[in-house]
Amino acid sequence: xxxxxxxxxxxxxxxxSVELQTEEMTLNIGPQHPSTHGVxxxxxxxxxxxxxDVQPVIGYMHRGYEKLSEVRTYPQITTLINRIDWVAxxxxxxxxxxxxxxxxxxEVPERAQYIRLILTEMARxxxxxxxxxxxxxxxxxxxxxxxxxxxxxxxxDLLEGVTGGRFHPxxxxxxxxxxxxxxxxxxxxxIQDLPAGFLAETREAMDRVLEAVEELELLVADNEIILxxxxxxxxxxxxxxASYGVSGPNLRASGVPFDLRKVEDYLPYHLFDFEIPTxxxxxxxxxxxxxxxxxRQSVRIIQQAIDGIPSGxxxxxxxxxxxxxxxxxxxRAENPKGEMGYYLVSNGNQGPYRLKIRSASFSNISILPWxxxxxxxxxxxxxxxxxDFVLGDVDR
Amino acid sequence: xxTFISDLFANFWVSLAGKVLLxxxxxxxxxxxxxxxxxxxxxxxxxxxxxxxxxxRWGWAQxxxxxxxxxxxxxxxxxxxxxxxxxxxxxxxxxxxVALLVVIPFGPGIIFRDLSVGIFYALAISSLSTVGILIAGxxxxxxxxxxxxxxxxxxxxxxxLPLVLAVVGSVMMAGTMSMGGIVEAQIEAGYPYVIIQFIGxxxxxxxxxxxxxxxxxxxPIAESELVMGYLTEYSGFRFLFxxxxxxxxxxxxxxxxxxxxxxxxxxxxxxEDVLAYAxxxxxxxxxxxxxxxxxWFRWTFPRFRExxxxxxxxxxxxxxxxxxxxxxGALKVYL
Amino acid sequence: MTSxxxxxxxxxxxxxxxxxxxxxxxxxxxxxxxxxxxxDVATAVGGEGAVVFDxxxxxxxxxxxxxxxxTARDEMGLISFSWLSATDWSSxxxxxxxxxxxxxxxxxxxxxxxxxxxxxxxxxxxxxxxxSPTISSLVGVYAGANWHEREAHEMFGIDFEGHPNxxxxxxxxxxxxxxxxxxxxxxxxxxxxxxxxxxxxxxxGGGDDEETADAPSEENPEA
Numbered sequence: 001x002x003x004x005x006x007x008x009x010x011x012x013x014x015x016x017s018v019e020l021q022t023e024e025m026t027l028n029i030g031p032q033h034p035s036t037h038g039v040x041x042x043x044x045x046x047x048x049x050x051x052x053d054v055q056p057v058i059g060y061m062h063r064g065y066e067k068l069s070e071v072r073t074y075p076q077i078t079t080l081i082n083r084i085d086w087v088a089x090x091x092x093x094x095x096x097x098x099x100x101x102x103x104x105x106x107e108v109p110e111r112a113q114y115i116r117l118i119l120t121e122m123a124r125x126x127x128x129x130x131x132x133x134x135x136x137x138x139x140x141x142x143x144x145x146x147x148x149x150x151x152x153x154x155x156x157d158l159l160e161g162v163t164g165g166r167f168h169p170x171x172x173x174x175x176x177x178x179x180x181x182x183x184x185x186x187x188x189x190x191i192q193d194l195p196a197g198f199l200a201e202t203r204e205a206m207d208r209v210l211e212a213v214e215e216l217e218l219l220v221a222d223n224e225i226i227l228x229x230x231x232x233x234x235x236x237x238x239x240x241x242a243s244y245g246v247s248g249p250n251l252r253a254s255g256v257p258f259d260l261r262k263v264e265d266y267l268p269y270h271l272f273d274f275e276i277p278t279x280x281x282x283x284x285x286x287x288x289x290x291x292x293x294x295x296r297q298s299v300r301i302i303q304q305a306i307d308g309i310p311s312g313x314x315x316x317x318x319x320x321x322x323x324x325x326x327x328x329x330x331x332r333a334e335n336p337k338g339e340m341g342y343y344l345v346s347n348g349n350q351g352p353y354r355l356k357i358r359s360a361s362f363s364n365i366s367i368l369p370w371x372x373x374x375x376x377x378x379x380x381x382x383x384x385x386x387x388d389f390v391l392g393d394v395d396r
Numbered sequence: 397x398x399t400f401i402s403d404l405f406a407n408f409w410v411s412l413a414g415k416v417l418l419x420x421x422x423x424x425x426x427x428x429x430x431x432x433x434x435x436x437x438x439x440x441x442x443x444x445x446x447x448x449x450x451x452x453r454w455g456w457a458q459x460x461x462x463x464x465x466x467x468x469x470x471x472x473x474x475x476x477x478x479x480x481x482x483x484x485x486x487x488x489x490x491x492x493x494v495a496l497l498v499v500i501p502f503g504p505g506i507i508f509r510d511l512s513v514g515i516f517y518a519l520a521i522s523s524l525s526t527v528g529i530l531i532a533g534x535x536x537x538x539x540x541x542x543x544x545x546x547x548x549x550x551x552x553x554x555x556x557l558p559l560v561l562a563v564v565g566s567v568m569m570a571g572t573m574s575m576g577g578i579v580e581a582q583i584e585a586g587y588p589y590v591i592i593q594f595i596g597x598x599x600x601x602x603x604x605x606x607x608x609x610x611x612x613x614x615x616p617i618a619e620s621e622l623v624m625g626y627l628t629e630y631s632g633f634r635f636l637f638x639x640x641x642x643x644x645x646x647x648x649x650x651x652x653x654x655x656x657x658x659x660x661x662x663x664x665x666x667x668e669d670v671l672a673y674a675x676x677x678x679x680x681x682x683x684x685x686x687x688x689x690x691x692w693f694r695w696t697f698p699r700f701r702e703x704x705x706x707x708x709x710x711x712x713x714x715x716x717x718x719x720x721x722x723x724x725g726a727l728k729v730y731l
Numbered sequence: 732m733t734s735x736x737x738x739x740x741x742x743x744x745x746x747x748x749x750x751x752x753x754x755x756x757x758x759x760x761x762x763x764x765x766x767x768x769x770x771d772v773a774t775a776v777g778g779e780g781a782v783v784f785d786x787x788x789x790x791x792x793x794x795x796x797x798x799x800x801x802t803a804r805d806e807m808g809l810i811s812f813s814w815l816s817a818t819d820w821s822s823x824x825x826x827x828x829x830x831x832x833x834x835x836x837x838x839x840x841x842x843x844x845x846x847x848x849x850x851x852x853x854x855x856x857x858x859x860x861x862x863s864p865t866i867s868s869l870v871g872v873y874a875g876a877n878w879h880e881r882e883a884h885e886m887f888g889i890d891f892e893g894h895p896n897x898x899x900x901x902x903x904x905x906x907x908x909x910x911x912x913x914x915x916x917x918x919x920x921x922x923x924x925x926x927x928x929x930x931x932x933x934x935x936g937g938g939d940d941e942e943t944a945d946a947p948s949e950e951n952p953e954a
Contacts, residue, residue, distance in 0.1 A: 027543075142442070143441055243874045251847065363875055376703065378615070
């Protein structure tokens with residue numbers, strides 16, 4: 001009696017008179033679709049504009065990083081994992097190297113920790129900026145994209161200047177950041193540090209980011225149609241979000257002031273003064289606005305870090321060939337998308353015995369079947385976009 | 397010689413051929429001008445440069461290059477498509493835009509055909525393009541196209557009413573449905589009707605945007621939801637037809653709005669004999685002002701949701717338009 | 732791998748081992764600050780609690796799996812489901828030297844749950860037999876377990892009883908095998924061995940000449 005149940009639900013929700021006979025069809029959104037952020041596929045039953053039983057189909061970008069990690073050495077793995085969430089590639093590396101350092105018992109020099117922190121926050125800014133730019137585009141407003149991407153490019157240029165890569169920095173080494181010396185016997189040994197002028201330029205870029213955020217707020221937050229499209233849409237209650245493992249800004253938008261930067265010690269965030277912005281209703285609008293507020297906090301953190309950055313080495317003493325002692329640990333970090341963690345099992349060898357990658361987007365979009373039940377087709381896009389996922393982060 | 401030419405144009409068939417040729421040239425020309433304006437203006441609004449290289453300077457030849465490109469593309473018709481209907485849909489859409497131009501007065505006496513029911517004809521013809529869109533969506537054999545076509549149909553029904561009701565005010569004030577007559581009535585009154593009919597003008601412009609399926613009412617296309625809506629399966633010159641029709645339709649509806657509410661080819665203080673020459677320029681200026689506003693909206697707003705559009709039409713625009721008619725009637729009677 | 736660098740490598744690794752051992756030994760008299768919490772959780776759910784490298788790990792019987800996590804959710808406030816996965820302890824190895832331990836014929840199922848206020852997190856672990864790994868599903872307790880269990884099912888071949896839809900998550904439906912089991916060969920490695928251990932990236936201070944590998948150049952002179 002499936003049909004009857006659906007009919008009743010349909011009638012109660014769309015208040016169409018009983019005489020009107022409608023026919024359901026199966027709509028296949030993706031894997032190639034303008035707003036699935038890559039290769040996500042949604043299979044939905046639609047009745048007119050209303051969708052039921054939305055089932056995400058993932059795995060089109062599964063690259064098997066967990067298996068690949070088992071046949072690679074620790075330094076080689078950072079190359080893989082910054083391709084998980086490529087929008088914030090730098091931030092992915094941190095929990096992994098911290099996990100390895102924890103097992104090794106390494107103390108990372110303070111300057112390296114500060115650099116990690118600054119670059120992580122820059123990755124967060126660039127990730128949030130691309131979300132805040134592309135979300136209005138999904139609702140049909142193309143213009144905010146350019147205002148946000150302009151400043152994002154500035155941030156990425158700085159990241160590239162330090163790490164050599166815009167998206168895939170591969171800048172972290174176990175025990176610190178990039179080697180302080182050029183490698184190879186034929187290479188002249190040159191002391192490397194942050195590029196000259198990096199801190200000053202970052203400070204300037206942060207001011208520009210604040211301006212861009214201001215502009216974006218004017219462009220988007222005062223737009224009646226955007227508010228009409230996002231307020232009260234896709235409300236995510238806290239208990240549901242928690243049981244699905246939704247984390248990061250998506251959880252905070254539901255009103256939970258929980259940020260792993262405050263409770264975990266993977267980077268010295270306790271030294272800095274920042275707030276945890278939260279939303280009120282947990283709807284699409286809050287998810288957008290919380291990220292806007294988070295950019296401001298990230299800028300605050302970076303400004304404080306630039307003021308307080310100590311001098312010193314960038315790299316702890318590590319053996320030439322790193323063998324991580326036996327042990328296991330789970331290190332999680334506040335990635336731009338949410339909780340990113342690595343469960344690292346080492347058996348005393350050069351590569352991990354097992355590396356479980358807990359990525360934020362995977363859990364964040366596992367809520368799609370729940371949150372998309374019975375919504376309108378345009379709202380599918382609005383809700384899906386507001387969860388801010390990256391398919392590389394989903395499929396790993 | 398000159399008598400020969402005037403005799404020649406006095407011939408019904410020759411003048412008809414001349415007018416058809418003029419319209420046929422006008423559609424691509426207007427399409428290109430507006431298309432280029434859209435590219436350049438959107439670029440300006442988004443801190444970009446826009447077309448730059450085509451033609452050597454300012455990218456002026458970009459639209460010509462695009463047009464040539466469309467003709468080079470393969471003309472794909474999906475296996476599942478209803479072929480004859482699929483082929484006729486873009487033609488239908490284009491024809492309705494061409495036919496719209498017939499009743500627009502470009503100057504005193506410069507009009508392809510001054511029908512006594514001009515505005516009635518224009519509104520009827522303009523909704524024909526939505527029928528073309530509906531059958532384009534239906535015949536494509538694609539679910540996204542179908543949904544786009546159905547949304548267009550829903551939009552047509554919702555917005556045809558406010559569009560017609562918004563016009564009624566001006567028609568009542570002029571006392572005629574002839575487009576030329578409405579302009580003459582405004583000349584006689586000495587002011588453009590927008591001064592009194594500002595509600596009607598606003599409703600007309602909103603409904604015209606919905607009719608055109610432009611942002612914020614582009615749900616039939618909605619590229620982030622429906623890929624490209626009813627256009628999904630179209631390629632090559634059939635796509636070009638839709639593309640041209642959109643821009644030409646923008647022009648026609650703006651010209652109608654300019655005629656009904658902004659005084660058409662007339663500007664206060666310009667003598668009658670100058671108007672015969674300056675008329676088309678004045679009308680074009682007013683029209684492009686409205687086209688600019690449409691482009692401006694396009695790059696400022698996101699799109700509505702289908703149900704929000706319906707409630708905007710039925711709960712706000714139609715009651716407002718009816719109230720406008722009552723007020724106009726009262727003014728007409730008591731003033 | 733030739734013998735002399737490999738010895739040097741072992742030497743270094745032992746040195747590193749010794750370093751961490753010393754650390755843990757000095758820390759041993761003082762219990763880890765999280766040890767008390769681990770004991771609390773273990774008592775509440777009826778398992779054994781330990782803190783390994785700042786990670787609270789509680790081992791429970793596979794029969795108590797669902798009840799333990801229900802208790803954790805309802806009584807310990809661990810309402811957020813972080814992840815679920817497994818480790819195949821067959822000890823086969825593809826990088827570096829073989830492990831000294833014998834093959835352990837078990838699969839360890841892991842699930843981490845957390846709270847969303849104080850930052851507490853507990854990794855629950857249970858042991859499954861490798862031949863027929865079967866356990867009750869957590870979907871009724873944590874809705875988010877759904878996808879994670881599907882992933883563990885296809886990657887490790889673990890059967891979750893009571894799971895609504897144990898279909899493949901990542902892999903095509905026709906895929907045979909459980910890729911994350913140690914016995915599953917990585918075919919590209921079979922065809923072409925990964926340079927892996929030979930071509931290790933030179934770390935700072937370490938020249939990449941093999942003769943100098945055992946020289947004290949591993950020290951970072953700038954440090």
